[in-house]
Amino acid sequence: xxxxxxxxxxxxxxxxxxxxxxxxxxxxxxxxxxxxxxxxxxxxxxxxxxxxxxxxxxxxxxxxxxxxxxxxxxxxxxxxxxxxxxxxxxxxxxxxxxxxxxxxxxxxxxxxxxxxxxxxxxxxxxxxxxxxxxxxxxxxxxxxxxxxxxxxxxxxxxxxxxxxxxxxxxxxxxxxxxxxxxxxxxxxxxxxxxxxxxxxxxxxxxxxxxxxxxxxxxxxxxxxxxxxxxxxxxxxxxxxxxxxxxxxxxxxxxxxxxxxxxxxxxxxxxxxxxxxxxxxxxxxxxxxxxxxxxxxxxxxxxxxxxxxxxxxxxxxxxxxxxxxxxxxxxxxxxxxxxxxxxxxxxxxxxxxxxxxxxxxxxxxxxxxxxxxxxxxxxxxxxxxxxxxxxxxxxxxxxxxxxxxxxxxxxxxxxxxxxxxxxxxxxxxxxxxxxxxxxxxxx
Amino acid sequence: xxxxxxxxxxxxxxxxxxxxxxxxxxxxxxxxxxxxxxxxxxxxxxxxxxxxxxxxxxxxxxxxxxxxxxxxxxxxxxxxxxxxxxxxxxxxxxxxxxxxxxxxxxxxxxxxxxxxxxxxxxxxxxxxxxxxxxxxxxxxxxxxxxxxxxxxxxxxxxxxxxxxxxxxxxxxxxxxxxxxxxxxxxxxxxxxxxxxxxxxxxxxxxxxxxxxxxxxxxxxxxxxxxxxxxxxxxxxxxxxxxxxxxxxxxxxxxxxxxxxxxxxxxxxxxxxxxxxxxxxxxxxxxxxxxxxxxxxxxxxxxxxxxxxxxxxxxxxxxxxxx
Numbered sequence: 033x034x035x036x037x038x039x040x041x042x043x044x045x046x047x048x049x050x051x052x053x054x055x056x057x058x059x060x061x062x063x064x065x066x067x068x069x070x071x072x073x074x075x076x077x078x079x080x081x082x083x084x085x086x087x088x089x090x091x092x093x094x095x096x097x098x099x100x101x102x103x104x105x106x107x108x109x110x111x112x113x114x115x116x117x118x119x120x121x122x123x124x125x126x127x128x129x130x131x132x133x134x135x136x137x138x139x140x141x142x143x144x145x146x147x148x149x150x151x152x153x154x155x156x157x158x159x160x161x162x163x164x165x166x167x168x169x170x171x172x173x174x175x176x177x178x179x180x181x182x183x184x185x186x187x188x189x190x191x192x193x194x195x196x197x198x199x200x201x202x203x204x205x206x207x208x209x210x211x212x213x214x215x216x217x218x219x220x221x222x223x224x225x226x227x228x229x230x231x232x233x234x235x236x237x238x239x240x241x242x243x244x245x246x247x248x249x250x251x252x253x254x255x256x257x258x259x260x261x262x263x264x265x266x267x268x269x270x271x272x273x274x275x276x277x278x279x280x281x282x283x284x285x286x287x288x289x290x291x292x293x294x295x296x297x298x299x300x301x302x303x304x305x306x307x308x309x310x311x312x313x314x315x316x317x318x319x320x321x322x323x324x325x326x327x328x329x330x331x332x333x334x335x336x337x338x339x340x341x342x343x344x345x346x347x348x349x350x351x352x353x354x355x356x357x358x359x360x361x362x363x364x365x366x367x368x369x370x371x372x373x374x375x376x377x378x379x380x381x382x383x384x385x386x387x388x389x390x391x392x393x394x395x396x397x398x399x400x401x402x403x404x405x406x407x408x409x410x411x412x413x414x415x416x417x418x419x420x421x422x423x424x425x426x427x428x429x430x431x432x433x434x435x436x437x438x439x440x441x442x443x444x445x446x447x448x449x450x451x452x453x454x455x456x457x458x459x460x461x462x463x464x465x466x467x468x469x470x471x472x473x474x
Numbered sequence: 475x476x477x478x479x480x481x482x483x484x485x486x487x488x489x490x491x492x493x494x495x496x497x498x499x500x501x502x503x504x505x506x507x508x509x510x511x512x513x514x515x516x517x518x519x520x521x522x523x524x525x526x527x528x529x530x531x532x533x534x535x536x537x538x539x540x541x542x543x544x545x546x547x548x549x550x551x552x553x554x555x556x557x558x559x560x561x562x563x564x565x566x567x568x569x570x571x572x573x574x575x576x577x578x579x580x581x582x583x584x585x586x587x588x589x590x591x592x593x594x595x596x597x598x599x600x601x602x603x604x605x606x607x608x609x610x611x612x613x614x615x616x617x618x619x620x621x622x623x624x625x626x627x628x629x630x631x632x633x634x635x636x637x638x639x640x641x642x643x644x645x646x647x648x649x650x651x652x653x654x655x656x657x658x659x660x661x662x663x664x665x666x667x668x669x670x671x672x673x674x675x676x677x678x679x680x681x682x683x684x685x686x687x688x689x690x691x692x693x694x695x696x697x698x699x700x701x702x703x704x705x706x707x708x709x710x711x712x713x714x715x716x717x718x719x720x721x722x723x724x725x726x727x728x729x730x731x732x733x734x735x736x737x738x739x740x741x742x743x744x745x746x747x748x749x750x751x752x753x754x755x756x757x758x759x760x761x762x763x764x765x766x767x768x769x770x771x772x773x774x775x776x777x778x779x780x781x782x783x784x785x786x787x788x789x790x791x792x793x794x795x796x
Contacts, residue, residue, distance in 0.1 A: 183715065186722040213675050213716065220673040220690045220726070274679065 047071040048466070049087040050427070053096030055080075057103060058400030059408070059416035068101055070423035073466035077419055094461075094473065096427060102399050104136025104424035104462060105380065106415040108304060108406035109280060109352035111201075111373070112138070112169070115156065116145025121357040121375075121444045123157075127166035129377040129443035131470030134426035134459030135353070137168040137407070137414045138377075142179070143201030149174035149185045154193040166469055168414065168424070172199045175214050175225060179203050184214060188221050196410045197278070199226035202327060202372070204262055206232045211266060215275025224276045224409070227266055229287065230328055234258035239368045241314045241329040249320065251367060254329055260286035267294045270301060278409060279303040281354050283328040285338030292347040302409050303347070304401075306354035307383035308374055308449075310339045316449055322363045322370035323449040326356070340392050343401065350406040353380045357445030375443045379436055379450060381428065385457035388430070395430065427461040427473070434458060486785050490602050490609040493618035494659040502627070502663060508781035509628045509774065516552070516777055525784045526555035528793035529586040533559045534576070535612065536592040541747060541772070542612055542621075546589045549779035555587075573597055574604055581605040586790060587783060590614075595652075608786045610779075616650045622746055623656035625778040627664065629771050630701055633742050638665035643696050643737070644686075645671040646705035646727065646754050647716070649678060653746045654705055658684050671695035672727060675716040676707075692727060696736040704729050704745045707754050720753050730756040734765070742767050 051067040055078060068078035069091070087093050107130065113121035130138055140157065142148035148157065148171055161169035173195035177183045187198055198218060205211045205227060214225050235254045240246050242253025263279050267290065270277045282288060282303050294301045308326060313333045316324040324330060342348040356373020363370050384402060387393045407415025414424050436450040462470040486501055494502070515523075531550040533543050543559060550557045562576065573592070580588065587608045590598045595615030602609035613619040631637055642661050648654045648670045661668050668686040670677050681688050689695030696702060707723065717723045724730075734741065743759060743766045751757045760766055 177718075184718040186718040188718075188726050189722050216674040216678075217716075217718070220675075273674065 046092060047076070048092045048094060049083060050094045050096050050101050050425075051083055051087060053099060053101035053427070055417065056100050056396055056399055057404075057417035058396050059103070059404030060418070061396070062417065063396050068417065068425070070425070070463070070466050073423055075417060075419055075421050075423050078417055094427075098429065099460060100395070100428040100430055102426050102428060103403040103415050103417055104426045104464065105134045105402045106137040106139075106406045106412065107135045107353045107355070107377065107380065108139045108350055108410060109306070110138040110140050110355040110377065111143065111357065112140040113357060114144065114160065119444075120359050120362075123160045123169060124164045124166070125442065125444040126355070126357070126377065127164055127169070127469075129375070129441060130167040131462045132442050132459065133378040134381045134428065134462050135167060135377055136424040136426065136462055136464045136469070137170065137412065139170045139172060139196060139410060141199065141201040142172050142174040143203075147174050147179050148172070148195075149177050149179070151186070151189055151193045154190055154195050158194055166464065168464060170194065170196050170410070170412070172197050172201070172226060174198065175200050175205055176210060181205055181207055181210055184210075184217055187218055187223055191221055191223055196412070197224035197226050199280070200228065202228055204228045204230045204232055208265060208269070212269050212273060215269055215273040215277065219273060219275045222276070224278055226278045226280055227262065229259050229262040229266070229279045229282070230254070231258040231262050234261070239325065239329070240317055241331050243314070243332065245314045245317070249317070256284045256286055256331065256335070259284050259328055260290050263287050263290050267299060267301065270294075270299050274300070276300045277302075281306050281309065281328060281352065282342070282348065283309045283331050283339065284335045288338050288342035288347055292342070292345070295347060302349045304350035304352045304406065305339050305343070305348050306352055307376060307380060308354075310336060310343065310387065311383050312336070312449070317367075320367040321449060322365070322367055323374065323447050325367060325370050325372055326354075326374055327372035340387065343387065344392055344397075349401065349409060351380070351384050351401045352406065353377050355443075357443055358447045359445055363447050373447070374449065375438070375441060375445045375447050377443060378441050379448065379455075381459055382434070382436070382455035382457045383450075385430060386455065389456055423463055423466040425461075425463040426459050428457060429460050430457045432456065432458045486788070489786075489789065490611075491620050491782055491786060492599050492602060492609065492611045494620045494623050494656045494663070495618070497663065499663050502624070502660060505624055505778070505781050505785060506628050506631060508785060509624065509778045510632070512780040513628065513632075513774060513777035516773070522551075523553040523780075526550060526553035526586075526787055529555045529787060530584070531555045531557045531587040531589065531783065532580060532585045533557065533612075534580065534588055534590045535559070535561050536563070536590070536597070537613070538563065539591055539612070541775075542591065545772075545775040546610075546612060546779050548776050549783055550587070552776070553780055553783055555783070573601060577601045577604040581607070586787060608790065610782060610786065613652055615652065616655070617652050618656045619652040620656050621775070621778050621782060622653050623660040624782070625771055625774040626657055626703065626744055626746075627660055628774045628778055629744065629767050630742065632770075632774075633767060634700065637661065640666045640700040641669065641698060642666050642701040642703060643669045643671055643699040644703045644705065645692065645695070645729065647676045647707045647711060648672055648681060648705065649676050650708070650711065651705045657703065658686055669695050669699065673717065676711075692729075692733045693736050696733060699737040699741055702729060702734065702737055702741055702743050704743065704755050706746060706748065707750060712753070724753055728752070728754055728756060729759055731758055734759055741765070744768065744771060747772065
């Protein structure tokens with residue numbers, strides 16, 4: 033088991049009272065000083081007047097003074113690398129990393145080996161999650177067989193088995209007819225199609241954002257239009273089919289604007305982004321730093337600013353980690369040969385909180401994009417504080433200063449471009465169904 | 475209501491039978507009444523009929539078909555016609571002869587009736603413009619299959635006593651089905667309520683323009699249906715393009731006893747054949763003689779085609795004995 037500071041299987045049946053907390057539940061609009069009590073893995077009660085005298089004796093009491101008690105974070109886009117690439121990450125190590133980052137629910141992409149495109153794949157993830165019994169793990173299933181972009185998967189059967197939505201992971205569903213059929217067929221069961229919005233022909237061989245910086249570095253660029261073109265095409269198909277659509281990790285100003293207009297027209301469309309896209313721009317690549325190579329690529333400062341604006345005005349519904357763990361061998365190579373992605377589970381919260389500390393988003397708004405927002409898109413019961421609901425919680429010290437040190441990540445992979453970045457805000461305790469998954473209070 | 479048979483020259487306004495969409499309720503009723511007549515006759519010990527004596531019928535099939543062609547052939551023979559079957563499949567088309575060349579060649583041989591099936595929508599109509607004989611559409615592409623709709627209607631009418639007011643659920647690959655189109659037209663014209671059921675890839679929402687109710691789940695679509703009409707799903711359409719797999723299709727859209735329980739207790743099951751057991755229909759349901767009218771549909775097929783041939787040739791000049 034990873035990290036010694038990760039406690040598993042804390043007394044689930046025990047009753048724990050969190051008192052003097054700032055309770056924040058974006059799904060219900062709750063933001064109040066108060067207390068919350070968990071029992072038997074569920075939230076037994078919560079509210080401003082709970083324990084206004086004193087908690088009953090024989091109950092474990094956690095004093096949350098100065099801290100926020102919120103629903104455990106729901107990460108709607110994670111790559112767990114299991115099955116197939118366990119040298120990069122496993123469900124167990126990713127769960128430990130998630131716990132350290134305040135994430136209580138992960139939704140993993142189907143781009144494993146084998147691909148999660150059949151019922152057995154979905155059942156495998158569910159079984160491994162039960163065995164590890166740490167973070168809750170859900171999965172997407174592939175939209176097309178083998179992620180090949182041609183034939184639809186058995187969406188009805190896969191959804192019955194537990195697949196939350198359908199996506200070809202880090203590949204775009206490029207063929208317009210296949211996308212139309214996927215949206216159309218998924219509508220049979222009211223299911224969601226999640227797109228990696230990038231035109232593969234325009235992105236072919238590209239390794240970073242297209243533009244001046246790529247020209248200077250002599251690297252092949254991926255133009256901004258590769259993203260917005262795919263989204264705009266998909267929006268046309270959404271309009272034609274009525275299917276539900278989610279654009280993953282939007283990175284450009286044009287894409288944000290396209291989705292903003294679609295939402296104004298009340299199309300059934302949502303989107304997310306990931307911390308690198310509102311934290312960094314393409315200059316982070318600097319001297320060919322492969323840790324800053326991701327897909328979609330880091331964009332310009334104007335794009336980064338537009339992502340922040342999209343989060344602030346509600347165009348962007350969710351922030352996902354886009355956790356993409358890679359071993360050294362995948363990153364210590366010439367830039368063009370390096371794999372895409374950042375290990376993000378342990379930095380989701382502090383990087384997102386920078387938006388609050390800089391005054392761009394309110395705390396409730398931001399936490400909504402990490403909890404109720406993604407849970408709502410995927411139809412999960414998680415991501416909210418509800419009496420009788422699962423006791424999935426994160427206790428956040430929103431101001432605590434620290435420096436990100438990738439070497440101390442619990443994730444098996446340490447690929448992240450945030451060396452010694454000073455941040456504010458930390459997950460002090462992560463609870464999944466009443467079990468303490470990670471604890472920094474002690 | 476049927477027009478009285480005493481005014482035969484004027485009761486059927488069409489030279490050809492290209493589709494149901496052109497037919498009035500009276501014309502459909504006439505064909506159904508005559509079909510009933512021939513159905514009874516076919517059950518008795520038969521003498522060859524005389525209605526088509528001295529006439530030549532050519533069955534011109536550009537698409538594989540055994541049952542439909544045999545049914546048309548029997549119908550013509552039982553009315554005393556001379557019948558020639560021509561199967562022109564892909565190989566002959568490759569020789570370069572166009573559909574219109576074929577039409578002109580056949581026209582020069584002066585047949586009285588051409589029964590034509592063609593894989594392209596609209597091809598039979600095109601053919602009819604170039605020949606002088608009666609043309610009967612034996613199925614054109616994904617457009618119309620009028621005799622199938624008529625035989626379905628006769629089957630329903632004989633079992634239920636009426637078409638008016640019935641709720642008919644058509645399930646499956648509606649978008650590619652000529653059977654579905656012809657049935658929708660016929661059932662609407664005759665006052666039935668039509669629903670279509672299938673995944674949106676096979677039953678697009680725009681079907682509502684046909685005046686039908688669109689459902690994407692069997693439980694709601696079959697609720698209180700009087701008639702359940704299953705369509706055949708072509709194998710090439712259920713391998714990931716329109717439908718992910720056979721098992722998924724059968725799970726959600728195949729007719730089994732459980733899904734059928736949503737329909738009325740005496741709901742009748744129809745299928746144009748040939749059936750894909752375990753794909754669109756469960757054997758247990760297909761072979762339930764109390765519920766399934768599938769064999770009767772085949773029987774009515776011959777009667778309907780006799781009725782069509784008889785009514786359509788009424789308007790032709792009398793054959794010459796010389």
